[in-house]
Amino acid sequence: MEVKVLTILEDILGANAEKARRNQGRLDKYNILAVNVMSSPGAGKTSLILQTISRLKQKARITVIEGDVASAIDAENIKKQGVAVIQINIPGGCHLDANMIENALNNLPLGDIDLLLIENVGNLICPAEFALGEHKRVMLSSLPEGDDKPYKYPLMFTEADVVLINKIDLLPYLEFNIPAFHKAVTGLNPKAKILPVSCKTGEGLEDWFSWLLDGIGEMKKGGKLHIKTEAKNGT
Amino acid sequence: MHELSITQSILSIALGKASEAQASKVTKINLIIGELSGVVNECVEFYFDLLSKDTIAAQANLSFERTPNKLRCRSCTTVFSPNNLDWACPNCHEAKIEIISGRECYVDSIEVD
Numbered sequence: 001m002e003v004k005v006l007t008i009l010e011d012i013l014g015a016n017a018e019k020a021r022r023n024q025g026r027l028d029k030y031n032i033l034a035v036n037v038m039s040s041p042g043a044g045k046t047s048l049i050l051q052t053i054s055r056l057k058q059k060a061r062i063t064v065i066e067g068d069v070a071s072a073i074d075a076e077n078i079k080k081q082g083v084a085v086i087q088i089n090i091p092g093g094c095h096l097d098a099n100m101i102e103n104a105l106n107n108l109p110l111g112d113i114d115l116l117l118i119e120n121v122g123n124l125i126c127p128a129e130f131a132l133g134e135h136k137r138v139m140l141s142s143l144p145e146g147d148d149k150p151y152k153y154p155l156m157f158t159e160a161d162v163v164l165i166n167k168i169d170l171l172p173y174l175e176f177n178i179p180a181f182h183k184a185v186t187g188l189n190p191k192a193k194i195l196p197v198s199c200k201t202g203e204g205l206e207d208w209f210s211w212l213l214d215g216i217g218e219m220k221k222g223g224k225l226h227i228k229t230e231a232k233n234g235t
Numbered sequence: 236m237h238e239l240s241i242t243q244s245i246l247s248i249a250l251g252k253a254s255e256a257q258a259s260k261v262t263k264i265n266l267i268i269g270e271l272s273g274v275v276n277e278c279v280e281f282y283f284d285l286l287s288k289d290t291i292a293a294q295a296n297l298s299f300e301r302t303p304n305k306l307r308c309r310s311c312t313t314v315f316s317p318n319n320l321d322w323a324c325p326n327c328h329e330a331k332i333e334i335i336s337g338r339e340c341y342v343d344s345i346e347v348d
Contacts, residue, residue: 006252012266050275082326094237125273126237129340134337151322155271158334187322187330188311 001182016130019098023133026105027116033108033219034116035212038156039140041150042057044166046074047199048140049206050119053081053211058120060114060216065104067096067121084108086187095126111203114216124153136215141178152183157185162193162211169198238278241340245279246286247270248342253291261292265344270304271337295345304337 011017037045053062064085066075075087085105088096096118106117118134119214120127139160141149144167150157157163163185165178178196185192192212197204245264253261259293268274276299307314308324309331315324323330 003346003348004256004258005344005346006256006258008248008252009250009344010248010338010342012241012248012342013336015247027342097240106288127236129272130240154322154334155273155338162274181252183330187332 005134008092013129016098019102020131022132023098023105024135026110027133027135030110030113031219031222032110032116033136033215034118034122034132034134034211035136035138035215036118037138038120038124038125038127038135038140038160039166040124040145043122043140043142045119045122045140048076048164048166048197049119050081051199051202051205052085052117052209053078053210055205056115057081057083057208059213061112062097062115062117063113064106065101065118066069067097067100067115067119068095069093069121084113090121093136094121094123094124095121095130096132096180097130098132113222115212124156126171128153128155128159135219136161138164139161139165141181143168143170143174147177147184150181150188154188156172157188157192158188162195163189164208164209165194166199168196168203169201185204221225239282241274242286244277244283245342246283246290246292249292249295249345252345253347256347258263258299260289260348261295261345262293262348263296263298263346264292264302264342265298265346266345267300267302267339268335269302270341271334274340276281283304300343302336305335306332307334307335 039045049064062083064078066085066087068089070089072087076084078085088100137160139156182194185194195204195207197208249264250259251331281298283297303316305314305316311321311327313324313326322332
């Protein structure tokens with residue numbers, strides 16, 4: 001039989017990007033600011049979210065989507081703070097995708113949310129490739145990980161709107177070169193806002209809270225935020 | 236690390252196009268995968284064998300064209316391929332770069348009977 005070659009040129013992640021666009025459309029309709037929080041395991045995503053809830057829950061209606069390979073430990077801690085949380089467990093999975101977020105959105109009271117914090121699976125590789133429908137991407141790096149991470153996992157840093165340097169209270173005990181880290185991040189991503197913080201002592205977190213409140217305010221005004229539906233520069 | 240979802244998409248794109256063309260068998264899938272995409276060929280092949288079983292794409296040959304990582308210096312516009320961790324521009328030694336190639340991840344074409 002004759003062999004036919006069919007030209008396709010289709011983005012392998014195109015279906016995910018399309019679903020992410022639809023998720024963002026739904027979030028926009030309700031003026032919900034969606035923030036995708038990404039980091040390696042143990043960098044402090046959950047601590048950041050808990051601090052954010054504690055400080056901002058009087059000012060904004062917050063809901064959390066919690067992605068983990070297993071367990072509901074983080075979700076239980078968040079629930080204790082009195083905000084709605086959806087736990088997504090992905091056995092053997094390494095990232096959240098737009099389909100999982102769509103399912104979560106189907107189960108949330110969208111009219112009662114100002115800020116949706118999405119805690120991605122702790123991983124510095126895959127989450128950067130999968131758009132969820134979020135408006136902003138936050139990359140949390142922590143001092144014990146070392147200052148060379150932007151060179152080792154460049155995509156995570158090129159996609160971030162904000163890069164938080166967490167555990168800044170450990171600076172006296174660790175060899176983490178903050179200027180070198182700054183240089184590496186701005187080299188890859190000149191627009192990224194870099195904020196040193198400590199989720200333990202609270203240092204620097206006010207800047208993070210104001211950045212979030214600005215975003216929520218902009219969303220409420222119906223202002224169009226920087227669209228993040230494409231994970232890639234395009235193929 | 237995200238090869239399972241990547242492979243599911245590859246299979247679904249290939250089966251969709253093959254069915255549109257009323258093909259009876261997919262014999263080859265040509266993929267363009269950038270070095271920076273973090274996709275490991277062997278993992279995709281492994282998942283593909285599992286997922287494509289009982290479809291018309293079973294035993295299709297997967298061809299991977301890997302596109303190299305290319306960076307452009309934002310200071311002096313030199314285009315270069317970085318060595319491992321050294322992403323500094325070989326010309327002006329600045330580390331202000333943008334990624335211009337290496338993130339590709341798409342199905343280029345399929346061959347069908």
